[in-house]
Amino acid sequence: MARPRILVVGAGFAGVECVRRLERRLTPGEAEIALVTPFSYQLYLPLLPQVAGGVLPPQAVAVSLRRSSRYRTRIVPGGAIGVDPDAKVCVIRKITGETVYERYDLIVLAPGSITRTFDIPGLVDQAHGMKTLAEAAYLRDHVIAQLDLADASDDPEERASRLRFVVVGGGYAGTETATYLQRLTDAAIRRYPRLDPALIKWHLIDVADRVMPELGESLGESTLRILRRRGIEVSLGVSVAEAGPESLRLTDGRVLPCRTLIWTAGVAPSPLVGTLGAETVKGRLAVAPDMSLPGFDGVFAIGDSAAVPNLVEGDGAVCPTTAQHALRQGKACAANIIRRLRGQPLQPYRHRDLGLVVDLGETDGVSKPVGLELRGLPAQAVARGYHVMAMRTQVSKARVLTNWLLNATAGDDFVRIGFLSGQQATLRDFEYTNAYLTREQIREHSALLAAGVSGGAGAT
Incomplete structure (x- = not known):
């Protein structure tokens, strides 16, 4: 039989x-x-934002x-x-x-x-997602490319659009993606003497009335304070009305110069x-x-x-x-x-x-394991400890721990490897x-x- x-x-x-x-x-x-x-x-x-931010290499996850x-x-x-x-x-x-x-x-x-996408003009053609390993690797290349192109340009309008990065979605994925990529550009800008650091704008927007609603009101407010302290502008109660190659129009009427739209508004x-x-x-x-x-x-x-x-x-x-x-x-x-x-x-x-853990990079984190509210370094330690334990093999655990240590001691690198260089990769492609x-x-x-x-x- x-x-x-x-x-x-x-x-x-x-x-x-x-x-x-x-x-x-x-x-x-x-x-x-x-x-x-x-x-x-x-x-x-869960560690894709760290791949996009250059803290971990793709093979680590x-x-x-x-x-x-x-x-x-x-x-x-x-x-x-x-x-x-x-x-x-x-x-x-x-x-x-x-x-x-x-x-x-x-x-x-x-x-x-x-x-998850919506019937927003230009969205599927202009937005970048954070669901696949290829998207994370591509996004890191794309963000570094915007710094390179802005540095090479003398056009103020082009610089403004290349140096504004918009993340849509104030949940787990969007918040971690915004913080890790903001950390990347904050470290990289020191290598671009022609660029004023004040020109880099990170913007997190969400149609909800608070970020990280999964964590509750108190930890959500803590997350909001961390984002704003890090220089990330947060707009709540709004979303994207139209996405173009060089600008975004929001539902509140604002038009933002922007060539990087990262869409993490749910699945x-x-x-x-x-x-x-x-x-x-x-x-x-x-x-x-x-x-x-x-x-x-x-x-x-x-x-x-x-x-x-x-x-x-x-x-x-x-x-x-x-x-x-x-x-x-x-x-x-x-x-x-x-x-x-x-x-x-x-x-x-x-x-x-059992709760949710959120690693926001540097020494920031907010976590709620088994109902216990944690902030700062203790929250980040819990988050990273959970991720290491959840990794499938000893090799993957070792890779993640080693790269965290290397990044903490040697700092970031800003190598653009040319992944899908010259191609406007869309959500459908990935x-x-x-x-x-x-x-x-x-x-x-x-x-x-x-x-x-x-x-x-x-x-x-």
């Missing part, structure tokens, strides 16, 4: 944790395990899947672009561009999220969710407490693309899209898959949120949001597979 095929889509916190638990708890004869991911690493997303697995899982190098739950087929576009098909008996959907579930035709909650798959998808045999969903009921809070609440929930959902989902394979009842997911199939296209692919038509050299 053939072994059941378990297909895990996505190598984020949820997907990798699920695979690791399946590898540990299942015997080789119980199931085949495959993981669909375009990259051979798990991205430690890219944890090798080959190191962290037990070599039983087959890695499919590509992205899932559609799922046919009736035929139990996942359509995958490999990194070569060819389309292949993976049959499954059980599938775990953990494709994560993409940057949206992966477009893969829409290919199933299942019920959703704010775009996330509406799963049962045991993380199975009602009405879809053999389908589980976890992480940012799943609205997992929060049984601790109750009243219809769903789990927030945080790393700690994704990790624990991955473990719990793997346990339920094993129970299903062994004919045991599934168990609901339940986890109490996050592949146009790659997904419609439900009709998925059914066509399933029909081809049923007729015995190959989808490429790696088709199954």
Whole structure:
């Protein structure tokens, strides 16, 4: 009898944790395990602002899947672009561009999220995101390039637009991104004698009435004071009305000269969710407490693309899209898959949120672990300690610690490596949001597979 095929889509916190638990708890004869991911690493997303700010190199936050697995899982190098739950087929576009098909008996959907955008003129063409390793590396190059170009120009208007940097989104990602990149430009400007440091303007804006609302009012006010002390202008209650190549128009009527718009105003579930035709909650798959998808045999969903009921809070609440929930959902989902394979009842997911930690660079931080409010260096120490413990391998822990020490003792470097030099890389380019199939296209692919038509050299 053939072994059941378990297909895990996505190598984020949820997907990798699920695979690791399946590898540990299942015997080789119980199931085949495959993981669909375009990259051979798990991205430690919370430290991306430090990559953009030059504190950490990209490889420090890219944890090798080959190191962290037990070599039983087959890695499919590509992205899932559609799922046919009736035929139990996942359509995958490999990194070569060819389309292949993976049959499954059980599938775990953990494709994560993409940057949430709105119908704002010019936004998707001008904004830079902070969701991928390539975006962080590109953004660092781009910011340093603006300093170089401003230094080479004698045009006051060009200098003003190149030296104003706007970050939209006052949550975790936007606040850390603004502080780490402001720290980078503050250190770099000393190397540009032709530029007045006062010309550099960092601006954080958010439509909400306070920054870091996840931390509560008191720590939010502390964060606001840190930002303003660091010279970052904060505008609340406003957003972008129109984005152009050299300026921004805000909803309060102001027009800002600006050639760097960083968009971190929330996330949206992966477009893969829409290919199933299942019920959703704010775009996330509406799963049962045991993380199975009602009405879809053999389908589980976890992480940012799943609205997992929060049984601790109750009243219809769903789990927030945080790393700690994704990790624990991955473990719990793997346990339920094993129970299903062994004919045991599934168990609901339940986890109490342990709080949030925020590292703002230098000696600044605000954290709220298990309800305890911390500020300054103690908050930063807790944040960095948590990140090191959460890293997947000893090699990744050593890389992060070593680079923190190197940056603290040797300072910053401002080398622009020329990543995608001369190309205005957009959110679509980095996050592949146009790659997904419609439900009709998925059914066509399933029909081809049923007729015995190959989808490429790696088709199954």
